[in-house]
Amino acid sequence: MDEHELAGQRKLFGTNGIRGVVGRDMNVSLALGIGCAIGTLFKGEIVIGTDSRTSNEMLKNAVISGLLSTGCDVRDVGLAPTPSVQYSVAKSDARAGVVITASHNPPEFNGIKVIDSDGTELYFTKELEIEKIYFSKRYAEMSWDNVGKLVRDHSANERYAAGIEKLVDANEISRAKLKVVIDCANGVGGLVTPKLMSDFGVHVITLNAQPHGSFPGHPSEPTPENLVDLMNKVVAEGASFGIALDGDADRAIFIDEDGGYVTGDKSFAILAGYLCSKHPGSTVVSTVATSDCVSDMVRKYGGRIVQTRVGSPVVARKMMELGAIFGGEENGGLIYGRHQYCRDAAMTSALMAQAVAERGAFGALLRELPVYYQAKLKTECPNDKKKAVLQALISECAGKKVDLTDGVKVFEGDNWVIVRPSGTEPIFRVFSQSRTEEGAVQLANAYLERLKRIISSIS
Ligand code: MG
Numbered sequence: 001m002d003e004h005e006l007a008g009q010r011k012l013f014g015t016n017g018i019r020g021v022v023g024r025d026m027n028v029s030l031a032l033g034i035g036c037a038i039g040t041l042f043k044g045e046i047v048i049g050t051d052s053r054t055s056n057e058m059l060k061n062a063v064i065s066g067l068l069s070t071g072c073d074v075r076d077v078g079l080a081p082t083p084s085v086q087y088s089v090a091k092s093d094a095r096a097g098v099v100i101t102a103s104h105n106p107p108e109f110n111g112i113k114v115i116d117s118d119g120t121e122l123y124f125t126k127e128l129e130i131e132k133i134y135f136s137k138r139y140a141e142m143s144w145d146n147v148g149k150l151v152r153d154h155s156a157n158e159r160y161a162a163g164i165e166k167l168v169d170a171n172e173i174s175r176a177k178l179k180v181v182i183d184c185a186n187g188v189g190g191l192v193t194p195k196l197m198s199d200f201g202v203h204v205i206t207l208n209a210q211p212h213g214s215f216p217g218h219p220s221e222p223t224p225e226n227l228v229d230l231m232n233k234v235v236a237e238g239a240s241f242g243i244a245l246d247g248d249a250d251r252a253i254f255i256d257e258d259g260g261y262v263t264g265d266k267s268f269a270i271l272a273g274y275l276c277s278k279h280p281g282s283t284v285v286s287t288v289a290t291s292d293c294v295s296d297m298v299r300k301y302g303g304r305i306v307q308t309r310v311g312s313p314v315v316a317r318k319m320m321e322l323g324a325i326f327g328g329e330e331n332g333g334l335i336y337g338r339h340q341y342c343r344d345a346a347m348t349s350a351l352m353a354q355a356v357a358e359r360g361a362f363g364a365l366l367r368e369l370p371v372y373y374q375a376k377l378k379t380e381c382p383n384d385k386k387k388a389v390l391q392a393l394i395s396e397c398a399g400k401k402v403d404l405t406d407g408v409k410v411f412e413g414d415n416w417v418i419v420r421p422s423g424t425e426p427i428f429r430v431f432s433q434s435r436t437e438e439g440a441v442q443l444a445n446a447y448l449e450r451l452k453r454i455i456s457s458i459s
Helices: 003-008 028-042 056-069 082-090 124-136 156-165 170-175 193-199 224-237 264-278 292-300 312-322 345-359 362-367 383-396 437-457
Strands: 017-021 045-050 073-079 096-100 109-116 150-152 179-183 203-207 241-245 252-255 283-287 304-308 326-328 334-336 373-380 401-403 408-412 415-421 427-434
Touching (some): 028 109, 156 193, 193 345, 252 345, 264 283, 264 345, 283 312, 292 304, 345 362, 383 408, 415 437
Parallel strands (some): 045 073, 179 203
Antiparallel strands (some): 408 415
16 A cells, blocks of 8 residues: 555544534543553653643643543643644653644644654554554543643743754844734744744734634635735835745745745745755755755755655655754745654744845845746545556556656656645646646646546556
8 A cells, every 4th residue: 555545544634633512522521532642652751831822721622631530741832823732742741732723724723642652754654553542442441540641731832942042043133123023823932932032133013913712814825815915914014025934933924025926936936045045955855746946945045855755744854864954834834854854834934034134134035036837736536546546547647757756746848747636635636837837727727637547547
């Protein structure tokens, strides 16, 4: 069984932990059982934190009860960005961490995300183990004298911010007299990033900085539609740039000084290039679906690029293995290896402030990037057909240059297209890149048609 099929065996965990609508498929009994299963698997001390959702205390306390019943000691760090909980786990003797979050999903959702002892997102093989324990109900239930102890930790976010401050040149940022507008989306990022930037001498203006479970400002996904106020505010204030955080503050999206939305592949390329220029010979890890603007910038500054399958846990693990300096994906989830091997919006924001301070302006960093266009399409395909469909497509591409790291990536001259079966949904995704917009659209359409033909021919 390959990794895709194995990952597809998970019944509860998806690409980002267990997610569901509260009161429907995400409830106290599930949280309690998952807490029992996590405790049974990991034993020892477990760190737990939450984002700002209305159901955070309800689900957190259920998970805590489950953990305590199995003899685990629990350290509750309260409201915290996901990377702050990860930092707490990595920098302590904790055996694992739990984050109650649904990241950027609508307010009715919540989720349970598990963190491994090294602070990285749990790999799907261990998620399968948790599910196995959960469905068998074989929990390590302790007697009265062996139940775990609960402590509250009120300084986790401060320690996390201090860890970031050590990794940038605060004096250099301060000398640049930057003005930055930060939109925290009423998530937990408001508890860390604005103060961190203020500590660097940045003039900070905030939007939606108060954590609030119904996300009154705007939905917590940092898309262009949701960031109109931020874009306008950056222009109105004459700010150096803008930062948008997602609900649990592991991803950061930037707005340039003209109010333009900067896509995640561009901020990734800017910082990858910047870090390679500071540390020549470094390794940067991206995925096979990442825009070539990232690899071009890494090579331009003497770095090495390594590409993995899609998914931040895969990228993080490859970074650890290679001692890579930087990595991530094009959704704004960027990983700075010298800090910790996880997506981190506050760390990313601090690095961007330093890059802008050093190079003079955000626009100058942006104009240096090569231009590529992408097109994304998808089509339905039953899960049990996926393997045969992919094999047929690979056979049809015989003679062409292909990369089979994740699905199939086909190179057509200077352009490429990647066709991947989703690990969680009955669909195939088609993603193309070209030097021209119409080139990208044509290529994606051509492979979508090809894929549809193959899917209907296999019965
Ligand atoms: Mg997130």
